[in-house]
Amino acid sequence: MTFRTPSPRNTAARAGAVHARRTFALAAALALCGARMSAQAPVTVADGHLTLSGQASISVGSNDEGYFNYSSYQYSLLRLLRLDGTADLRVNDHLSVLGDLQALASVDHGNWLLRPYALFARIRPWADRPVDIQAGLVPPVFGVFSRRAYGANDPLVGYPLAYQYLTSLRGNALPATVSDLLAMRGRGWLTRYPIGDTRPQAGLPVVDGLRYQSGVELHVGSLQPFEAAASWTSGALSAPSREGGNAGQQFSGRFALRPAPGLILGVSGSRGTFLSSSLRDSAAVSDVGDQRAIGFDAEYSRGHYLVRSEGVYSNSRIPLAVPATRLALAAFGIDVEGRYRITPRLYAAARVDRLQFNDVAGPDGPTSWEYPVTRLQVGGGYLVARHTLVKVEWQRNQRDVTASDVYGGGAYGSQAASASYNKANLFSAQLVVWF
Amino acid sequence: MLRLACVFALCAALSLAEAAGARAPAAATIRGRVNIPNPLSAALPRPGIADLGRDTNYQPAAPRRAVVYLETAPQPAFEEGVAGRATMKQEHETFVPHVLAIRAGTVVDFPNGDPFFHNVFSLSKPQPFDLGRYAKGRSKSVQFDEPGIVRVFCEIHSHMSAFILVFSHRFFAVTDDDGRYRIERVPAGTYTLTAWYEAVAQQSRPVTVPEQGGAVDVDFTLRDR
Secondary structure, eight states, rough: OOOOOOOOTOOOHHHHHHHHHHHHHHHHHHHHHHHHHSOOEEEEETTTEEEEEEEEEEEEEOOOOOOBBBBSOOOOSSSSSEEEEEEEEEOSSSEEEEEEEEEESSSSSSOOEEEEEEEEEEEOOOTTEEEEEEEEOOOOSSSSSSHHHGGSSSSSSOOOGGGTTTSSSSSEEEEESHHHHHTTTTTTEEEEOOOEOOOOBOOOOSTTOOOOOEEEEEEEEESSSEEEHHHHHHOOOOOOGGGOOOOEEEEEEEEHHHHEEEEEEEEEEEEOOOOOOHHHHOSSSSSSSSSEEEEEEEEEEEEEEEEEEEEEEEEEEEEEEETTTEEEEEEEEEEEEEEEOOOSEEEEEEEEEEEEEEEEETTEEEEEEOEEEEEEEEEEEEEEEEEEEEEEEEEEEOOOOOGGGGOOOHHHHHHHHHHHEEEEEEEEEEEEOOO | OHHHHHHHHHHHHHHHHHHHHHSSSOOEEEEEEEEOOSOOOOOOOOOOOOSSSSSOSSSOOOOOOOOEEEEOGGGGTSSSOOOOEEEEEEEEEEEESSSSEETTTTEEEEEESSSEEEEEOOOOOOOEEEEEEEHHHHEEEEOSSOEEEEEEEEOOOOOOOOEEEESSSSSSOOOTSSEEEEEEEEOSEEEEEEEHHHHHTTEEEEEOOOOTEEEEEEEEOOOOO
């Protein structure tokens, strides 16, 4: 396995290599510190009212020329350094304030991103009943993966496609015609449209599994045979924040049953606004800019094995200029993953994943508005210490595309048609330390 | 004459037996109290920023018990007795008891008393194990053959932990709620007595058990290392 030189987009390749070495050194130091601390429980101060914990992870992997694992233009989940510091302030039995401050950096270049990942108040009206209200920058209610993507809860390095893969759909830019849309297929990491913000930017995933959303949510029954949650938050599943002028709101809910020991079955629904207010207001047609989604999730565990599956069907409606019409862009993602604990320290895991899109009326007839993608992940993890985990993964990605499917020409057209762009075998490793 | 000889023989035998009994030293009890001025706080869960609600099942309890034991023991102690069975339950997301002291060869049962899965495991060298996930009402067992300290965790609930101290002899005791301990039937001799608390504090003292037996009082005050 070899790691290629930093992406050709990084013109300062030497500076990037220096940064990569410094990042690795920092990560190694963190790992050593974390390993020494990892035997300790979270830090509690102020007579147990304040609990502090932290997590550091570094992922290194093959150069992803097909941009299968990018969560934005700059960040690949396979080449990422992530630091989280979390706090839980228990004011009393009815009120807590929780927060997570996160720092992200690419292994390839020195662009650090510092942001509050979570910051919310948790209110429990009745101390002895499992009813909670959370308000602020809150975890998403829809589905499951967004809430268990944190650190060691995900047995693999890469994410499910529905929660990470960048489609060509944008929240702040629109295609004028169907041809504009089809020309951006497979280029979700950097799309450009003639209406709205015309600068090249990354598209949206079906569900943004890397960001929380602002709003309020209600949760009932954490350990009962059932649990239910509902939320009123900003944006939409694919665009949970108010960036790009999205002043819309989202309603989401999930209901889950535990019919037998080890079995959890859940269904989710969501309706939100992913399109910026200015684009919605200027559209020639009404009733656009919303994303509606339904999902299911299932988990079964027993003994040393654990099996999960999650599916999402999403429908996003955009306006077209020529002709002035409404276009429904649907996506369906489904994944199945399994983990088996071989020894107390060692486990094996795998995930099969498919992301499919509906057809739109293209110049050559019905055409999928995005290239379907298939991903196979096989890997495992090793517990070096109680709170130190090393994961390794082989990932096979494929877009269903042939040269005749590619619209648009030029450099992007050639790239989009190339086999190396649309099929990728990627290796990655991740070190996670937490306390 | 023959009757008189039998009487003499009987008296001689009785005298010999009495003399033999008088030469065997009486066993003693080592007892005392372990004071822990700054006990550890109860382990709390990591901030649940990915949770939709607060966990209501967890009942944290600050660890208060210490273990007192002889570092070395008389040779026969390693050969006597039969290891039995012990229990470490999972209740309210805690291991009960938090500290268990057993002899090598003991089988420990881990019954699940919570209405959800636990996954008990250990990475400790003396006895690594992983019991997998099992539901309320079920129990799994592990036999501990190697002396040492075994740290026990739950793979699902990271705030759950416990200690199992495995000894190759029987001269150990876990303190009670008041910090008191008793180690019974210790043969006469000089030993090193150690008090241990949560792997953060430990203290050793020489102790001499007299030939005539009785009780030997040894108190400890344990502070963080």
